Amino acid sequence: MARRMIRVEDRRTRLSPEARRAQLIDLGTEMLATRTIDEVSVEEIAEQAGVSRGLIFHYFGSKHGFLMAVVEYQSDRLIEATEPDPTLEPLAQLAQSLSSYLDYVTDNRDGFVSLLRGTASADVQMRELFERTRTALTDRVLERIPLIGIPVTPRVQLAVRGWIAFVEETVITWLSEPEPPLSRDELLGMLNWALPALAMTPEDSALVAGLLQGATVDG
Amino acid sequence: MARRMIRVEDRRTRLSPEARRAQLIDLGTEMLATRTIDEVSVEEIAEQAGVSRGLIFHYFGSKHGFLMAVVEYQSDRLIEATEPDPTLEPLAQLAQSLSSYLDYVTDNRDGFVSLLRGTASADVQMRELFERTRTALTDRVLERIPLIGIPVTPRVQLAVRGWIAFVEETVITWLSEPEPPLSRDELLGMLNWALPALAMTPEDSALVAGLLQGATVDG
Numbered sequence: 001m002a003r004r005m006i007r008v009e010d011r012r013t014r015l016s017p018e019a020r021r022a023q024l025i026d027l028g029t030e031m032l033a034t035r036t037i038d039e040v041s042v043e044e045i046a047e048q049a050g051v052s053r054g055l056i057f058h059y060f061g062s063k064h065g066f067l068m069a070v071v072e073y074q075s076d077r078l079i080e081a082t083e084p085d086p087t088l089e090p091l092a093q094l095a096q097s098l099s100s101y102l103d104y105v106t107d108n109r110d111g112f113v114s115l116l117r118g119t120a121s122a123d124v125q126m127r128e129l130f131e132r133t134r135t136a137l138t139d140r141v142l143e144r145i146p147l148i149g150i151p152v153t154p155r156v157q158l159a160v161r162g163w164i165a166f167v168e169e170t171v172i173t174w175l176s177e178p179e180p181p182l183s184r185d186e187l188l189g190m191l192n193w194a195l196p197a198l199a200m201t202p203e204d205s206a207l208v209a210g211l212l213q214g215a216t217v218d219g
Numbered sequence: 220m221a222r223r224m225i226r227v228e229d230r231r232t233r234l235s236p237e238a239r240r241a242q243l244i245d246l247g248t249e250m251l252a253t254r255t256i257d258e259v260s261v262e263e264i265a266e267q268a269g270v271s272r273g274l275i276f277h278y279f280g281s282k283h284g285f286l287m288a289v290v291e292y293q294s295d296r297l298i299e300a301t302e303p304d305p306t307l308e309p310l311a312q313l314a315q316s317l318s319s320y321l322d323y324v325t326d327n328r329d330g331f332v333s334l335l336r337g338t339a340s341a342d343v344q345m346r347e348l349f350e351r352t353r354t355a356l357t358d359r360v361l362e363r364i365p366l367i368g369i370p371v372t373p374r375v376q377l378a379v380r381g382w383i384a385f386v387e388e389t390v391i392t393w394l395s396e397p398e399p400p401l402s403r404d405e406l407l408g409m410l411n412w413a414l415p416a417l418a419m420t421p422e423d424s425a426l427v428a429g430l431l432q433g434a435t436v437d438g
Contacts, residue, residue, distance in 0.1 A: 155405060162389035165385055166388075186374060197416035
C-alpha cells in the first residue's frame, strides 16, 4: 500500500535509486499478478514508471535480471504473508498460514501459475529461487512439527518437502479450473489435513485425527 | 530384452521401418537412462544404429520429434511397468505398483530427473505428455480408491492428483541424494501410506490406519 502511494505520487518525478528500484519491482509485481512471466513487458514498465528502458537495464542489468528481482521480491512477500502466528496453537497456525498462502497465490494467480508451470520453470536461476523458497517454507513447518507430537525424522523431512509439492499441485489445479468443484474452505480443509496426514505414520494417525477433530482446520 | 537383441543382431543391417524406428527409440531410451535429455546426442544414436543422422530426421522430423518419441515410449513403459495386479487386495496392489514405479525411475534416474526438473519441463509438448501420463496414473488410482472404502469425491480427485506430485517430488529428492537418509523400504512405506492418508478425511483416518496395519505397505 505505502509502496503504491509512493509510486503514484512520484511517477515521472525524481526518485532515489532505492525508491526507483522499489517502484519498478512493484510495477513488475502488479503486472505479474495478471500476466504470465513471458508477457511482462519492460517497455510498458518503463512507460508506467515514466523512465527509459535503459534505466531499467541500468538498475537490473537485463530483462532477466529485472524478472529475477520481481520474483525474488514476490518470494519474500509470500514467505512474509504466510508467517505463522506464534500465539495460536500449532494446527491453527497451519490453518491460518495456509489460508494466507491461498489468498496470496489467488491474488497473484497468473504469475504464480506461469512461474511454476511455464518456461520460467526451466530457468536455472528461477528454479534455484523456487527451491530456496520451498526450503524456507519446509524449514518453517519442520520447526513446528514436533508441536503436534510428531518427531522430525528423515522420513518426516522428506514428507514435508513432498507436502509443499502437494500443496502447489492441488492449488494450481484448483486455480486453473474455471469452476472449481471444491470451495475455498474445502480446499483449505484438505491442505490442512494433508500435512499431519503425510507426516504421521499409520500408528500416529488416530492420535492426529483426534487432534484435528478439535482444531479449526477449515481455514 | 527382445528389443535389445533385435538391435544388436541387426545393427548395420537393413531393418523394416518399424524395426528401425523401434531400434532408434530403444537406443534413445538407453541413453536417457544415464544422461539428461539435453545430453542425448542424435549423432551418437545414428552411429550406434549404423545409420545416418538424416535417417533419424527422416523418421522423426527433428531432434525434438525424436526426443518426444523416446519420452512417449518411456511414458508407456512406466504405465505398463506400474500396472497393478488385480489379483492382489487393493493396498497390496498399491504397494506393488509403487515398488515397480520406484524400480523404473531408479533404472532411468538421470532421464527421469532431467525430464521433470530440466529444460524439458518448459517444453509445451513435453509438459502435455507428462500431464497425460499423470492423468493416466491418477485415473488408475481413482478406479481403485473405492475399494478401500473411500468414495471418489472432487476432494479425493484433487488429493490423488496432488499425491502424484508428492510421489514425484519425494522420489526425485530421494534419488538426488548421494546417500539417502531413508532406505528404499522406508521410502515405499511413506509413499504407500501417503495415498490413503491424503485421500481420507480425519474421520476416515482411524479406519484406514487399521486397514494399513493389516496390509503389507512396506514394498
